[in-house]
Amino acid sequence: MSKNEFICDCNVIHQEIVDKTIKKMPDENTFNKLAEFFKLLGDTTRAKILWALDQNEMCVCDIANVLNMSKSSISHQLGTLRRSNIVKCRKQGKEVYYTLDDDHVKGLFELGLEHINH
């Protein structure tokens, strides 16, 4: 009975590769953060918001009109993006203007589009 039967429901087939890979693997926290970041781009509404903000700074109402969605749902999503430091905002009068706060979004979109048009 190999050691690994205790932690997995199968035997190790290529012990060396498994051990080597585990050794090189980034820690749990890195993968969690990485996945959380990609999850933010992995929603149609948020992808559109980010694309739009990459074109222009916009207030919530503008974004709602561009996406043809309610202010409330846009505001919820902006809150999510803001808390994750992907967008930032400034208040001017009654309006709140949002801009991208991440240099990588554009590059990520480009790579994503390359995959789509493989």
Added chain:
Amino acid sequence: MSKNEFICDCNVIHQEIVDKTIKKMPDENTFNKLAEFFKLLGDTTRAKILWALDQNEMCVCDIANVLNMSKSSISHQLGTLRRSNIVKCRKQGKEVYYTLDDDHVKGLFELGLEHINH
């Protein structure tokens, strides 16, 4: 009553920017595919699998051991990645070996990590 009140619960504040942005915007399908693609990277388990496959070709059992998870859950996720053309597989005997089938994954991970270590 402005035209936009019919399609959105608020008035347009910057009509020009809104119109210009709508005009430039990629179509619905593009955003859906883009979001679906990022969603695939937006899960800790799948992110680990993709990272691991970027190191070595591996069989299902190996991946399950590296991630310390059941073969079944790994196989489900591999199926998802396979159907999205992000990984491909070859059968050899009883084992099925998986490899990356997308050149952009590595670049995406790098950009994602740059964001994390902002």
Added chain:
DNA sequence: AATATAATTGAATAGATATTCAACTAATGA
């Protein structure tokens, strides 16, 4: 032929999440 094992698959479940709705805050202007 019979057994064992790698992998897949479908159904069920539990947890996550996007949108809606209603209530609220803050700023503007009459």
Added chain:
DNA sequence: TCATTAGTTGAATATCTATTCAATTATATT
């Protein structure tokens, strides 16, 4: 001061999805 509007927020709901479990397929071995 009162009414209006931009935006936020919390709760509720409906949908989605990751993992588990059990059953099944396919290959290899005795």
